[in-house]
Amino acid sequence: MSVEGSGHRNHADGRQRDGRLALSxxxxxxxxxxxxxxxxxxxxxxxxxxxxxxxxxxxxxxxxxxxxxxxxxxxxxxxxxxxxxxxxxxxxxxxxxxxxxxxxxxxxxxxxxxxxxxxxxxxxxxxxxxxxxxxxxxxxxxxxxxxxxxxxxxxxxxxxxxxxxxxxxxxxxxxxxxxxxxxxxxxxxxxxxxxxxxxxxxxxxxxxxxxxxxxxxxNIGPTGGPTAVPQFQEGAPARYRSAAGALFTDDRDRVLLVKPSYKPLWEIPGGCVEEGESPLDACVREVFEELSIRPFIGSALVVEWVEGTDRQGHFLVVFDGGTLSAAHRQSARPDGMEVLAFSWFAVPELDNVLVPALAGRVTRALDARRARRTAYLERGRADRLPAGSAGE
Known part of the structure; x- marks a missing residue:
């Protein structure tokens, strides 16, 4: 059975013959x-x-x-x-x-x-x-x-x-x-x-x-509901999308953020990983595209999995850009299209300029840098990991 009317058209006198609203x-x-x-x-x-x-x-x-x-x-x-x-x-x-x-x-x-x-x-x-x-x-x-x-x-x-x-x-x-x-x-x-x-x-x-x-x-099937609902088959390989960013600090331990042209709040330099590209390569490319600099970018500080609204998983990686050199700080230029400006923010200011999820991710990255380890998160939390897991 499908959700159908009788096929007759409405009449201007307001009568309903097929389930449509009257025309008046x-x-x-x-x-x-x-x-x-x-x-x-x-x-x-x-x-x-x-x-x-x-x-x-x-x-x-x-x-x-x-x-x-x-x-x-x-x-x-x-x-x-x-x-x-x-x-x-x-x-x-x-x-x-x-x-x-x-x-x-x-x-x-x-x-x-x-x-x-x-x-x-x-x-x-x-x-x-x-x-x-x-x-x-x-x-x-x-x-x-x-x-x-x-x-x-x-x-x-x-x-x-x-x-x-x-x-x-x-x-x-x-x-x-x-x-x-x-x-x-x-x-x-x-x-x-x-x-x-x-x-x-x-x-x-x-x-x-x-x-x-x-x-x-x-579409309605014989027992109600859609005839089929798109879903991942059991045992089918998972599909993921990824994004990568870099954590840069200066000699005063302030964090480098960029101001996108399409968002009201700030972000760390970085972006989406393109097809066939590694997260690290994507991070290096995005930093250059946004700021016109190619500083050394080291190991991952945070790897986080979040569930997207498209039912695909998303892996978000924050790499360690270390302390940005004076030469790179002086030569950095926003591209003027995706990024309008960049600035340095003290850690207590991050909650005011970043969306909560990213502020938490950056804070975790700073902690991981000090501990010299990589933090793994799921939906912003390490305490959701199975019992006995280190989590970081």
Missing amino acids: PRMAVQRVARPSAGRHDGPLVKDLSRGDWSTHLINGALDWDDWDGCTYPHRRNGEGQGTLVRPRLTGLPPERRAVVERALERSDRRLGYSQGAETNGYRVDCSGLVSCAWGLPSPGLTTRTLVDPAVSRPIGKDDLLPGDALVGPGHVVLFAGWADAEHTSYVAIEDCGRLGTVTHILPYPYPQPSDDYRPYRL
Whole structure:
């Protein structure tokens, strides 16, 4: 069984013949601030949320905004814009009504946005919201895996029904019905960085940039849920992504940090490891690209494993750059594109200029340098290692 309407089109008099919202904006949207409650099972797709509305940090995050790609403070739970308009659910098939209700429950509770946190079993981000609505496994798929052919299939604009999704570059929105007769705007339930979880009216397919947004429909198997969910097969080799950075200090034990053009906070010099490149080679390359210097870079001080939101593991390595020589300090120049500036910071200042996870990683690296050993961490902690393990 698939989530389908009868195929008949709506009529301008407001009648509903196929489960779509009526075309009249007044009929399509009810401005009622009434929260939904309880669990929302469809005939096949079940509500897999846990009923726990407290906040739990995941993916190695130490704070709400401590996750890869976070460039500004995000709204926390209870601070989202919430349900500004309410789609009309009367007449919807039970399966589609349940899908929309699961998303509305998160909107009604005004959840915020964080790729490093989950609430009620799902990540508090756009793909977490749609994963919850579609009854997918916790903590949710990503925008990339939501459009895997095993999970969903592309459809046309004229085929859109409440409970379908619009997927664009790095973002996904749950479609909750048309808001006008011309099908130029629709009721959207989404979780986006600057607004948190919100139900509101958007122009089709999405505000700028919009050209790359496409509609998708969940595949439903005979026993409910997607026909298949992308996952790693048992015994299959793990896939990892890596990043490497260098810890440089000066003769006053201050730490060298760079100011990226695309983030509000500072970072240590370094970046992602490219295909076929070793972490050390990547570190040397990134330092040269960012600061135009090639100082000696020694052994690894910290090797940390974190779980990414894409369900892949990430290895983060901090190498020992030692005390940067006076010649290198004088010749260092930011590239002006990715890095706008560099500066030296005393250790007590690090918590104010780095995201918490990186501040902790740098502190561990300084400790490892003094102890002349390499620290191994998982999700920012050494105490998660098995009993009897040295951990560092």
